[in-house]
Amino acid sequence: MGSIARSASESFDVMIVGAGLSGINSAYRIQTELPGYSYTVLESRDAIGGTWDLFRYPGIRSDSDLHTFGFPWRPWTEHRAIAAGEAIRNYIRESAEEFGIDKKIRFGNKMLSADWSTEEQNWNMLVDSNGEEKLYKARFIIFSTGYYDYNEPLKTTIPGIENFKGTRIHPQFWPEDLIVDSKKIVIIGSGATAVTLLPILAQTAKHVTMLQRSPTYILSRPSVDPVGTFLRKVFPSWIASRIVRYRFLVLPFLFSKFCSAFPEAARRIIHKRVKAELPPSMSIDPDFNPRYNPWEQRLCVCPDGDFYESLRNGSSDVVTDTIERVTETGIETVGGKVIDADIIITATGLKMQLAGGATLSRDGTPLSLPSTFAWNSTMLSDVPNAALVIGYANASWTLGADAAAKLVIRLLKYMRKNGFSSAMPRVGDVGMKKQNLLNLNSTYVEKAKGDLPSAGDKKPWLPRSNYFVDLWAASYGNLTRGLEFTSAADAASKKVN
Known part of the structure; x- marks a missing residue:
């Protein structure tokens, strides 16, 4: 220049x-x-x-x-x-x-x-x-x-990724013309991006697998706050908005402090909520039992439990394993699993x-x-x-x-x-x-x-x-x-x- x-x-x-x-x-x-x-x-x-x-x-x-x-x-x-x-x-x-x-x-x-x-x-x-x-x-x-x-996204070494003959995408650069209908998709990662992508892609894809090295905490929350809806019916908008804002300031703050002070109790509470949302065929271990305590990493949120709904209806699944190598048609894991894929999404971070x-x-x-x-x-x-x-x-x-x-x-x-x-x-x-x-x-x-x-x-x-x-x-x-x-x-x- x-x-x-x-x-x-x-x-x-x-x-x-x-x-x-x-x-x-x-x-x-x-x-x-x-x-x-x-x-x-x-x-x-x-x-x-x-x-x-x-x-x-x-x-x-x-x-x-x-x-x-x-x-x-x-x-x-x-x-x-x-x-x-x-x-x-x-x-x-x-x-x-x-x-x-x-x-x-x-x-x-x-x-x-x-x-x-x-x-x-x-x-x-x-x-x-x-x-x-x-x-x-x-x-x-x-x-x-x-x-x-x-x-530039975070560079991650994925053995054999260059062998893959299908479509490879990083969410930071999502192509507008990508067609996912009737495709077999593997999302590599377990963070907020992966948790967001899985349920929406599973609506039209043939199947979606979230492949993670280690699990994360995934909590369901209502996308529409019922308390806020009630407050807006009772109070003028400016008063209701202020009350709702302070409510959302205080409650998550108290929960994060609780997680820090009582990590085992927090883990048990989260596990109980997750177990209630999982399909009967899935257990907490190994896919939903993180190695770290709550809030040592950011908790993932799924509105209205959409992530767990896609697991229950069979349109998606979660695999916790390490990648052995990527082949022309999918992924082989150290644990012996073979996951076929038309599309691989590397949601591996920023x-x-x-x-x-x-x-x-x-x-x-x-x-x-x-x-x-x-x-x-x-x-x-x-x-x-x-x-x-x-x-x-x-x-x-x-x-x-x-x-x-x-x-x-x-x-x-x-x-x-x-x-x-x-x-x-x-x-x-x-x-x-x-x-x-x-x-x-x-x-x-x-x-x-x-x-x-x-x-x-x-x-x-x-x-x-x-x-x-x-x-x-x-x-x-x-x-x-x-x-x-x-x-x-x-x-x-x-x-x-």
Whole structure:
């Protein structure tokens, strides 16, 4: 791209990268609480929605309730708590349009690099804008880019996969013209994507097999919340929406805490519910008895028990085994099973990536994100005036994203009030111990450990705890501990000298 002419730079107070849930939420917070600040949203693709616009595999839906997954400033009012991808995509787009955020989005703009200038006290960004290089300046960047690579899935070694003569698909790149009717399908994986795909494909396929190395917890939940339906009949919409949201905030939080405190009791409760939904021919072992405790990995949700219904009607099954090799016509397992297949779907996880893959530097020196610590799970050590929006692993992503946005707003207001031009996290305690930023042991998280920033074992470097604690910290917690501020006057003085 070096030969392409670059346009003159534009300057903004805040640059938001990504027009998914996190980016739209950040934009709303900026324009409502800092109305005098200029901002724009860079979106590398041509549509609003992020994950929910990218993924188009059959049956895609949320695995979190939309009452907490939706925006707190525009409540989810539909009766379905577990919503389809199209409904979520429309909700995000309509939210942006209602508040004029869509007018601030620049589509087809992918950030390539960003360099912080100590002298100028701003970021200088190089952006691929629909094939043309553009330069932007911003005082503060909010990376609302999610946590995985949109262009490349997680690489997984599957012995002999190149031998397969049928159709091979990764759900991240689902072909629009794929015909599954009367096909024998094998889904490799046991996460949320596999659990979502199985029942919808089983409706028309000849048979669907979910082949997993190890089981996961799969819980049935009503897609329509009966309590919420009742509340909407009794109370005005705005009151009912608020009650429903807090209900969905509190109950899952209490359940996750129960799972952490009493893992064996939680396991027994889940097993009892699963056993009641399985066909008589299937038992908990080995297909539904995970090796880990509940919430050490994210629990999978199936709305209205659709996953178990497809097992009961015989249109699908689950095999727990290791792949020996893939043949021209299917899969042979170590345990001696032969599974015929016309289509193999590799639902084996996502490749984690932060900041949308952009290269970051400070005064021309590259910054290594894996070597940083996360300040309040939002900013990174030695990286000035930049926020990395990270949500929750054990709750709705949007809750963590909004806690981060609120913290950034409070910080920007504090900096404006005190005449500071930059804030940079600094780790003063050299003896601080590292912790995982994401408290999950899922395969894709384990494989990405060397590529992610770390959390610490002391405030303000602790990993996310829960929404209530993080929201309080964002709104009222210590705002200066661990931060190094530069005043606008000091920056101007250094520039002159």
